[in-house]
Amino acid sequence: MLLQYLRKRAGMNQQQLGDAIGYSLEQVASVEQGRRPAKAAFTAAAERALEGGGVLETLQGEVDRAKLPRFFRNVALLEAEALSRFSYDPLLAPGLLQTEAYAQALLEAHFPPLDDETIEQRVAARLARQSLLTRKSPPVVFVFVVEEDALRRVVGNKAVMREQLESLLTCSQRRNVELQIMPTARGAHSGLNGPMVLLESMDRTRHVYIDAQGVVTVRSNEDEVSEFWLRYGMLRTQALNTEESSRLIERMAGEL
Template sequence: MTAVGDARIRRAVRAREEGSDLPGVWSAYGGLLQHLRIRAGLSQQQLGDAIGYSLELVASVERGRRPAKAAFTAAADRVLEAGGVLRVLQDEVDRAKLPRFFRNVALLEAEALSRFSYDPLLVPGLLQTETYAHALLGAHFPPLDEEIVEQRVAARLARQALLTRKKPPVVFVFIVEEGALRRFVGSDAVMHQQLEHLVTCARMRNVELQVMPAVRSVHSGLNGPMVLLESMDRRRHVYVDAQGVVSVRSDEDEVSEFWLRYGMLRTQALSTEESSRLIERMAGEL
């Protein structure tokens, strides 16, 4: 890559990060796309025609207003003979669709060997169906722009690739409150599909799903949701989320306390077999 291209990207990232809610990496990607297009001697219209996208979309991507999707990137990289440079940024472009408060957590999550979570209010994002996620984000207040809803749904579904990652695989344990599974989101059809999806996920070899029964009124998770991560270098982290304020803890003593608490939670929840049977019964009620 040329020095001009590097400088363009650095300026774009700084501008976005200093004065806009739009992710800096979208602008960085757009600046790089514009540089490659001009180098190839193409107008925005010509590039759009060559890759099968509209002039408006190409212009929006170059301005950093809209994120490029993987198919757009693959086509542009090929037509502009970019040698994979655009594809290098695609993961970051996709991750930036997530809410700002969650992006650093998503980086830790992407490098995890194990992920243990407790979710008292909702089906965890990694196990949500598209229709459930869409209904949930559509009910956000203040209301989100429809395009933002679509971007966040897409990002949430993209995160779910972790469930089937092979090298290395990730071990998951999900503990979900029974009340979260009974919370009506969307419609009967949405909830039925979501519960059936949970049963399917629970059959995966690297996934354990436990339900905390409603009759267990007192347990070690009453302080709120938590996610425990162990990274590839065997470092352990915990993150907790309170009303969109995410706190990541890495202090060994503090992290150890969370792991002990989570171990107790597992003994207090239903077994995986009991949990699957309960979810199947709940799905049958809809």
């Protein structure tokens, strides 16, 4: 509705707006009618053409969250307000570090199968979440502990996996990101109970969420959350340090 209001205020019809921003009439109509969430590029182009004063871009975060699976939207809100985010990923590259091709391959393997439009929207939403990595006010501190076997699983094909590993190396060079690999040789450890994400919000409230098979559980009880933070601290001592982890990822990429 806001896009429609700004378009009419500018004296444009849908075709004229589409011509001005490089999108088809059908795409403009779909966004206006809520049938297709706007991508960031669409929003930025519409802002310029309609002189929206930033109102469309301000709402882009909500639009991006609407593309996420319903079960994950509340978690995305917690992430958006986080000062720190620590995760343990035993099966896959972390969603916040996935390349477009890697995310696309995962969603194409989803069962029951997803339609093309849903896959497109979920890939876009996953990539949009990655803006957290570069947020400056305030910045978010990230720690990722990832199982070695998760990065040896070839998702898509070898080229996709090589690109994913190289992207992990690039992301790990950010000052606010630490990436540690849990070596398979470590054997049994407490993380094998499953994945976890620990969040600390701007008001210093701590949360833990667990996402398994599309079921998300969020906890904020101090006693429960404290146990997870202790467990995560132990995982970090058992994993390879950041330098060792980078060298291992480089070797895995070279093997593909």
